Amino acid sequence: MTYEIIATYAVTFCLVVGAIFTLVGAIGLLKFNDSMTRLHAPTKVGTVGVGALLLASIIYNGVFGEGAIQELLIMAFLFVTAPISANFIAKVNMHRRSCDMPPELPEGEQWATFDLPAHDNDILADQSTSR
Amino acid sequence: MTLATDLMNYALIVAFVVVGLCQLMAMVRVVIGPDTGDRILALDTMVVNAIGLIVLMGLAQGTRIYFEASLIIAMLGFVSTVAYARFILRGDIIE
Numbered sequence: 001m002t003y004e005i006i007a008t009y010a011v012t013f014c015l016v017v018g019a020i021f022t023l024v025g026a027i028g029l030l031k032f033n034d035s036m037t038r039l040h041a042p043t044k045v046g047t048v049g050v051g052a053l054l055l056a057s058i059i060y061n062g063v064f065g066e067g068a069i070q071e072l073l074i075m076a077f078l079f080v081t082a083p084i085s086a087n088f089i090a091k092v093n094m095h096r097r098s099c100d101m102p103p104e105l106p107e108g109e110q111w112a113t114f115d116l117p118a119h120d121n122d123i124l125a126d127q128s129t130s131r
Numbered sequence: 132m133t134l135a136t137d138l139m140n141y142a143l144i145v146a147f148v149v150v151g152l153c154q155l156m157a158m159v160r161v162v163i164g165p166d167t168g169d170r171i172l173a174l175d176t177m178v179v180n181a182i183g184l185i186v187l188m189g190l191a192q193g194t195r196i197y198f199e200a201s202l203i204i205a206m207l208g209f210v211s212t213v214a215y216a217r218f219i220l221r222g223d224i225i226e
Contacts, residue, residue, distance in 0.1 A: 096166055
């Protein structure tokens with residue numbers, strides 16, 4: 001019996017932690033004043049918040065149900081994909097010039113983020129010759 | 132036992148309210164977001180919060196039938212975020 005009480009308290013704790021982290025992420029998304037700063041709040045804090053909610057579900061189903069280790073799949077998927085989408089959004093911010101730009105490089109070089117693929121350079125060359 | 136169960140039910144209600152509030156805040160950011168990156172980020176956050184809401188609903192009803200739904204929404208959310216970002220970055224999704 002005490003085992004189940006401890007599990008219930010653990011579920012409660014995980015739910016409260018998840019709610020707090022999700023709220024902090026959303027407030028950060030709403031209140032920060034720069035695109036790159038806003039990127040920090042939901043991609044890191046929000047992931048931990050949903051991870052805590054999933055952990056609550058795992059504990060609850062593991063103790064009172066027949067075990068739910070599959071929810072680790074969602075958690076792992078979120079933890080793997082959140083940095084990738086954050087990286088993509090950061091590249092979008094740099095592409096749209098909506099943040100501070102990296103410092104200028106010496107002549108003839110540019111940051112690899114702004115590189116065009118070789119295929120696009122061919123298209124640009126075609127357009128400039130045909131014009 | 133009853134005290135612990137009561138506490139868990141209150142925590143469940145609080146989590147529902149808070150995650151729904153976060154969904155509204157992210158929606159505000161979608162509307163006012165000054166640039167495209169902010170809107171993509173807010174939509175990504177809304178997908179993650181939707182997964183949280185589905186998990187909470189499964190917890191409240193004591194079932195596990197929502198597990199597949201949240202897994203599929205997680206995958207679709209990632210793919211759609213990457214698709215939006217690719218579209219802004221390259222003007223095309225599949226080249």
